[in-house]
Amino acid sequence: MKHSRIAIKIIDAEEPVFYDPVFHGRTLKVFGMDDWPAKALEYVVSAYRKLDYGTIVFDTEGSFPREGFDTIIEVRDGSPAGLDPITLASRGVLDGYTAATIVQTAYGLDRVLTERLYADFMRGKVRSVPEALSSGEKYAEVIAESYTPLDEALFSGDAPEFGRNVLVDLGGAYSITVASLAFLIVSAVVRHRRKTVVAVNDAAVLAYTEIGSAAVPLITKPLRGRVTVLGTNYVVDSIMNLSGPTLVLYHEPDTQSVIYEANGVPPGPMRRYVQKDEGAFVYRTPETINVEWGEVPF
Structure with a gap:
């Protein structure tokens, strides 16, 4: 063969x-x-x-x-790993919508809240998951329900190359x-x-x-x-x-x-x-x- x-x-x-x-x-x-x-x-x-x-x-x-x-x-x-999807999108490593859907999958956002998060990213209002968490928006409430210090550590630190x-x-x-x-x-x-x-x-x-x-x-x-x-x-x-x-x-x-x-x-x-x-x-x-x-x- x-x-x-x-x-x-x-x-x-x-x-x-x-x-x-x-x-x-x-x-x-x-x-x-x-x-x-x-x-x-x-x-x-x-x-x-x-x-x-x-x-x-x-x-x-x-x-x-x-x-x-x-x-x-x-x-x-x-421990810090620098794997914040929204931060990676801000640096051009990911596209913004993919980053928003990762947050959706991780924290159970519905379609409307995912679109709002993406829109806020596009407007420059949100540049990281912690910023999304502290934004005061409805999606922040949903993220907060399952967000833990382990998540925060994973997202913190310098992004990998x-x-x-x-x-x-x-x-x-x-x-x-x-x-x-x-x-x-x-x-x-x-x-x-x-x-x-x-x-x-x-x-x-x-x-x-x-x-x-x-x-x-x-x-x-x-x-x-x-x-x-x-x-x-x-x-x-x-x-x-x-x-x-x-x-x-x-x-x-x-x-x-x-x-x-x-x-x-x-x-x-x-x-x-x-x-x-x-x-x-x-x-x-x-x-x-x-x-x-x-x-x-x-």
Whole structure:
């Protein structure tokens, strides 16, 4: 089978198996226990760096190697991170309406209040989330209902530069709300980037909340020149139901069965048990479901 220039080897076998975003889909889902998804993401990021791709990595474990990143955003509960969406919009990093919709998603504004917030931003009346909170407008009351000191810390500090290679270290964010909000904001910033690989671990954790789930379409929307890899220990519908191929790594037997089932693999020999250091690459065409097995190169 022919491969595009951005195909990478995903399984070692008698005939190596390649993941090709052009033919298989631009979002690769990786399921495995322990640190297998993290190993897979490190391998994929390294492979695409060799193809001169930029890298955006969201790491909930705080263990991703830091070499090769020109921007590292450390998200810690109660520590400044500079991720105020309205401030970023004021600096041209985001557009104003996207910033307003992030606030809408985070604090439950309705459509009318979101439009008012956007209008006030356009008029120069509001230049940050704290300013929106203290504005005295109706949207300020709604924001105040769920705004916490953790939010204030996340929004405070100098805004990151958002270079070509960005690591978002979420290992110190024990608040799922803080982690999800950082995930959404950075995803919005990088959503139009091409010639970029976006890697997320653990994707199921970050997509657990409404805030985090809003980020997933931003980084999985198919774009030429972009590859997204979602790694997770958890078998959840929010990740399994996304379009794109699946890499099954070592996991519990019944968990592997659920993954095969979700991908439409029929019972029988196609559902081979994946052991340590092995992988099953499941991909679809309009006519067929295909499964390739072998050892993984990481």
